[in-house]
Amino acid sequence: MKAAIAPKIPHQPHYRMRSRLIHGTFNTKRWDYDHHVIPPLSSSTTFRLSSVERGAEGFIDFGSEEVPLERKVPIYIYDRLDEPTRGMLEENLALAEQGEVCVTFSTGMAAIAAALGVAVRQGQEIIAHEQLYGSTYSLLTSWLPRFGIPTHWCNLRKPKCLRDCVTPKTRVVYFETPTNPSLELIDIAALRREVDTLNQDRKDNQKLLIIVDNTFATPYCQRPLTLGADLVAQSLTKNIGGFGTDMGGAVVGPRFFYNLLMGYRKDFGGVLSPKNAWPILVYGLPTLGARMANQQKTALKVAQFLESHPKVESVFYPGLDGFPQRELAQRQMVDYDGKFAPGSLLYFILKDAPGSSRAADQLVDYVAEHAYTITLAVSLGQIKTLIENPYSMTHFNLPPEEKEASGIHPGGIRLSVGLEDWHDIIDDLHAALEAA
Ligand SMILES: *Cc1c(COP(=O)(O)O)cnc(C)c1O
Numbered sequence: 001m002k003a004a005i006a007p008k009i010p011h012q013p014h015y016r017m018r019s020r021l022i023h024g025t026f027n028t029k030r031w032d033y034d035h036h037v038i039p040p041l042s043s044s045t046t047f048r049l050s051s052v053e054r055g056a057e058g059f060i061d062f063g064s065e066e067v068p069l070e071r072k073v074p075i076y077i078y079d080r081l082d083e084p085t086r087g088m089l090e091e092n093l094a095l096a097e098q099g100e101v102c103v104t105f106s107t108g109m110a111a112i113a114a115a116l117g118v119a120v121r122q123g124q125e126i127i128a129h130e131q132l133y134g135s136t137y138s139l140l141t142s143w144l145p146r147f148g149i150p151t152h153w154c155n156l157r158k159p160k161c162l163r164d165c166v167t168p169k170t171r172v173v174y175f176e177t178p179t180n181p182s183l184e185l186i187d188i189a190a191l192r193r194e195v196d197t198l199n200q201d202r203k204d205n206q207k208l209l210i211i212v213d214n215t216f217a218t219p220y221c222q223r224p225l226t227l228g229a230d231l232v233a234q235s236l237t238k239n240i241g242g243f244g245t246d247m248g249g250a251v252v253g254p255r256f257f258y259n260l261l262m263g264y265r266k267d268f269g270g271v272l273s274p275k276n277a278w279p280i281l282v283y284g285l286p287t288l289g290a291r292m293a294n295q296q297k298t299a300l301k302v303a304q305f306l307e308s309h310p311k312v313e314s315v316f317y318p319g320l321d322g323f324p325q326r327e328l329a330q331r332q333m334v335d336y337d338g339k340f341a342p343g344s345l346l347y348f349i350l351k352d353a354p355g356s357s358r359a360a361d362q363l364v365d366y367v368a369e370h371a372y373t374i375t376l377a378v379s380l381g382q383i384k385t386l387i388e389n390p391y392s393m394t395h396f397n398l399p400p401e402e403k404e405a406s407g408i409h410p411g412g413i414r415l416s417v418g419l420e421d422w423h424d425i426i427d428d429l430h431a432a433l434e435a436a
Pocket of ligand 1: 107108109110133135136176180213215216234235236237238247248249
């Protein structure tokens, strides 16, 4: 008898996640690329179909509950429906977030809009934490109300407050943790317990859903689905992409949402281009573990340096002993091996006259002009260290009282720590603090 083709190494869940992020699902059904070491970059807007029947089958399969995902070898028809390079990235992102399925989008905002879009409909309401990423805030305040979906604000740092904010119309509880920019944490597991209690008397299609934006922590430092979130949305533009070359977004969650998300993406059209998916699949996600492990080591050193500097009033970094929510940080932010993983972002406040952003503006301007390892730019989660002052930049538009209430201090500076040698980052900060 002729020897069968050598069996592929089966999926090996007992391997550690650092290895699995590099090798991915390995024996993907998305594309047979046995002889490639690197997954191929496909670039084809439309796909050749062998018969009319095959085309019809593809359309019937798309979004069909009948075809179990595990068995599905997709019939590719048109890029906006489904596509192999993006599909491989989705398999690996689902693995990274420890969710059943992932659907990617053209940006983080497209992913957040989709997560909300499939969860909530006209007549229902959203409860969101008071402090949110700027564009998410304007999505909730400028756009969703046009479709009859209002948002109510609640301080979700105190999970019990949810009881007071919830109405029979509430459908979604939405937040980021850590928050932007002041790195406050929200207790996902505690909110799950609150939501479970509130859901007891609700019908299935009215049950509260928890949606978490996991962009800041990344799945390396925190897996909200394992703590009780229903859906995770995130930007791939930041730490998952990691190199700052491409935009992208993803929603990860249970199988139940797969067809809804795929249908939403098909009709609203915010697909991730395979050319943008490829670097995230090949460079970004496989190096996430190595980058985060190093960046957070540096972030702790930088945080400790800043904490000891006389011109710095306070430093917020979940890895510091004195972090106000230390116990929650250690419980919630852990890597795949269960080790504390406080992330690569920190926020510090400079001493200044009350209400003045002079010191922070001066320091950031000094950095922009003189620092080699620190770049003045918005965005975060790259191998290059980035600095910005939210009060004067990203959160400029908020009225001063609201900035103050959301912890956006005039002297506040956000630092996204990259992969440079930590001595150099500290030297650059030291020089800027001396000069400012
Ligand atoms: C950047 C960011 C987004 C939006 O992602 P884009 O890819 O820029 O659309 C959403 N949430 C958070 C917390 C972010 O940092």
